[in-house]
Amino acid sequence: DELLNLLLGQGGQPGQFGQPTQHAQLTGPNANATDAGGAAATADAPHPFKEEDVNSIIKGDGPQNEDHASGLRVVSFYKLAKNYAEANDVDLALVLAIIHEESRGIASEVNADTYFGLMQLDWKTAKWLGIDVTEATKDILLDAETSIKGGSSYLRKIKEDFKIIDEQLMIAAYNVGPGKINSKIRELALKMNPPIKIKEMPADVMDFMKNLNSDEYNNLVDKIISEVRGARNYLNKIEPRRKEYQQLLDGLR
Numbered sequence: 001d002e003l004l005n006l007l008l009g010q011g012g013q014p015g016q017f018g019q020p021t022q023h024a025q026l027t028g029p030n031a032n033a034t035d036a037g038g039a040a041a042t043a044d045a046p047h048p049f050k051e052e053d054v055n056s057i058i059k060g061d062g063p064q065n066e067d068h069a070s071g072l073r074v075v076s077f078y079k080l081a082k083n084y085a086e087a088n089d090v091d092l093a094l095v096l097a098i099i100h101e102e103s104r105g106i107a108s109e110v111n112a113d114t115y116f117g118l119m120q121l122d123w124k125t126a127k128w129l130g131i132d133v134t135e136a137t138k139d140i141l142l143d144a145e146t147s148i149k150g151g152s153s154y155l156r157k158i159k160e161d162f163k164i165i166d167e168q169l170m171i172a173a174y175n176v177g178p179g180k181i182n183s184k185i186r187e188l189a190l191k192m193n194p195p196i197k198i199k200e201m202p203a204d205v206m207d208f209m210k211n212l213n214s215d216e217y218n219n220l221v222d223k224i225i226s227e228v229r230g231a232r233n234y235l236n237k238i239e240p241r242r243k244e245y246q247q248l249l250d251g252l253r
Contacts, residue, residue: 073105119151
């Protein structure tokens with residue numbers, strides 16, 4: 001049962017940032033639209049941003065932050081990101097930041113033949129999210145709209161189904177899996193004085209978190225981020241990028 005695996009911190013999850021990647025052949029409705037490097041379509045353009053604003057606000061890639069191609073690719077999916085962020089009540093700047101850090105805005109990005117597309121979904125998680133996909137048809141996750149729809153929905157489900165309401169933990173959970181976050185909370189609760197045993201259901205974890213005072217809460221969140229492998233590294237990449245995209249979005253107002 002895929003939900004049980006996710007609850008227990010097992011099974012696939014998106015966001016394995018930093019692993020070797022490759023660019024696969026794009027499939028789906030945008031299959032004929034590629035950029036000069038063979039990367040995935042920017043068919044969602046035009047977008048409302050000026051190129052000079054993107055280049056000045058969104059920190060570039062490369063040793064000297066000189067490569068601004070990623071930011072320009074990401075904003076080309078602005079309309080799709082905005083639609084699905086609003087539909088799932090998640091922060092648009094966060095969605096754009098995740099797209100940037102997960103795939104550099106390349107919809108044909110594939111990681112170890114497991115994680116696919118702009119928001120790096122694996123097929124099992126995508127299927128759990130309601131996407132009609134199997135292992136044999138996982139290339140459909142290279143479609144930009146499918147990926148953004150699935151990734152935005154996953155952020156919502158981390159909050160609603162797994163009851164991870166702390167924003168830092170929600171972002172970390174996108175990368176490491178919500179089950180691992182909730183398992184770590186239960187583990188750390190047993191180390192408190194006196195020890196607290198939390199039941200398996202996510203709602204019980206949420207109730208435990210809500211009953212902590214502010215110092216206990218902040219200390220616990222910091223421990224979780226420190227002890228769950230990859231969590232702090234991911235947050236350190238996403239949060240600055242999110243601020244950049246928020247600054248870019250603020251310029252539209």
